[in-house]
Amino acid sequence: MFSQKAPQSHTLNSGVVLDFLRNTLPFNELPEEALEELAKDAALDFFPKGAVILTQGITEVTHLYLIQKGGVKLYLQDESGDVTLKDFRGEGNVFGALGIIRGAPASMTVETVEDTFCFLLNKKSFLALVQKDIRLAQYYLKSFSENYIHKSFSELRRQRLTPKGEGSLLLFSVPVTDLIKRDVEATPGTYSVQKAAEYMARLRIGSLLVEDAKGVVRGIITDKDLRSKVVAKGLEYRTPVREIMSSPVRTIPADAVCFDALLSMMTHQIHHLAVEDGGKIIGVITSHDIMVLQGQSPLYLFREILAQRTFEGLHEVSRHVPMVVRPLIEEGGKANNITRVITVLNDMILDRLLTMLQEKLGPAPVPFCWLLMGSEGRKEQTFRTDQDNALIYADPRDAQEADKAEQYFEKFSQLAIEHLVACGFPRCPGEIMASNPKWRLTYSGWRANFDRWVSVPEPQEVLHSTIFFDFRAGYGDKSLAERLRDHLTSSLKGKELFFRHLAQDCVTSRAPLSFFRNFIVERDGEHKNRLDLKSRGLVPFWDFARLMALRHGIRETNTLQRFKAVADGGHIPGELYSKSKEAYEFLMQMRLVHQLKLMESGVVPNNHVDPAKLSELEKQTLKGAFSVITSLQNYLKSSFKLNV
Structure with missing residues (x-):
């Protein structure tokens, strides 16, 4: 590696720079006078392969570097000397912008990967343009969704967060096809479970696709199925695999990235996904593949949540969500992806909690559904937002069943809210919670509420609609929530x-x-x-x-x-x-x-x-x-x- 080289710039005809700027984003969208101002003091410099142009935390950024020819790599280096590669940039790309804008030393080390020529643009002229021209700022809004938000936001946190490596970044960039390790393995649905198990053991694989007589994939069996559906239940080993397979097979498009596979596995609580390309399954990936790729994966917490058998254990595990999500933000995950992960994990915590609560209290006297509103309903939860929930249950058949339902759901909802607080979800200051009898109603009760809010849109009713109309099913008989959504959609037609x-x-x-x-x-x-x-x-x-x-x-x-x-x-x-x-x-x-x-x-x-x-x-x-x-x-x- 060459030592850092101070710029030995050479002045040049501004017309050469102008021509280059006119064909380079975002400068080509600026007015001609702005380009002339930027080009008039520009210089050209040469950096040989291996030259360190900027050093993280040390070099004062005196120019905006615009690559005319060649390429550079950008990386971080922690106190132990470990390097985290952040980006490669080539012709038409810039570096040094963040240091100029923040008035701080270089945020990353920049090293040439080949002989490189750079235009050195005037620092003051660039700053003046950013502050004056909204189009340039909007360009950086977009690029900083990819660079500033992906990279610069982690730079802003670098004093607090030590880089952990590239695992999470890979999660957002590696296609699922890169995780496929072997050709598709399938078996006819008529094969016995014993024969399928022998086949899986011989090939050392954890799953088999199941085909019908025409060779069409109809399902999948895993080693877990053999344990839980055959051995644990004492099924005959001659049982056809079609009787224990999971169907249909969950698939993911071949052009999806590993993050999408992670979310799908967590949402559907599965560990295998078939990769599909042009209607044909080309391979199977597993949760283990993603954990190997990423290291500290949300799948680890996913397994921990499912494994909990006590309320105390769930309280403790739920507080690990920020620690698991942090690396995703640190490595550049967009807000929409991050909130989706938080939502899936919180949904799993809720599912496990209410399942254990039902095991403790016994089954409900009538079907019910736990409703989520607010950021939970919109699937946009950040770090520990307040609770916004409600409960809907089927209309009781008579007064006796109505009394039993009211008593059961009163106790159920109060305990649920207490446990959610222990899991780190604060109570709603406005009491928009299932423990409030106003928001614990039968299907008919909710339908009447919605009809009133739509028909008499007074300020309070409008406020209610902004909260409750973002509802979605969280747990239980989700058909109740779907029926309520159907009714709302129908009743709103023509309500101008x-x-x-x-x-x-x-x-x-x-x-x-x-x-x-x-x-x-x-x-x-x-x-x-x-x-x-x-x-x-x-x-x-x-x-x-x-x-x-x-x-x-x-x-x-x-x-x-x-x-x-x-x-x-x-x-x-x-x-x-x-x-x-x-x-x-x-x-x-x-x-x-x-x-x-x-x-x-x-x-x-x-x-x-x-x-x-x-x-x-x-x-x-x-x-x-x-x-x-x-x-x-x-x-x-x-x-x-x-x-x-």
């Missing part, structure tokens, strides 16, 4: 007065930006001079997506999926969808990282950030995200004629 009230509610809160695009912060109280990312930033996106989804009969509750569905249906302009998606993901990412930093400091997570501690780029991108709120509200004002 209700939607107008929702729209009016959506536009009452302004984006936290002044006329001169300065941040509007809290004026007093515990969070004085701070921005509330949740109520002032995220809530307007939640409200807009909910309104549009309900109005157009979309059953989805997740905010990003709601936005996509209404855009795919042609109900909002494509450009508004793109802007909203980027802005929402940025706000969610900032919220997650902020909460993680607080937890690392031993502080209870909150949603209030200090804008004074943000870099200029962060401020610009945050202002850009907030400005989208105004666009959403203007769209509603126009659609519902709220100004008339």
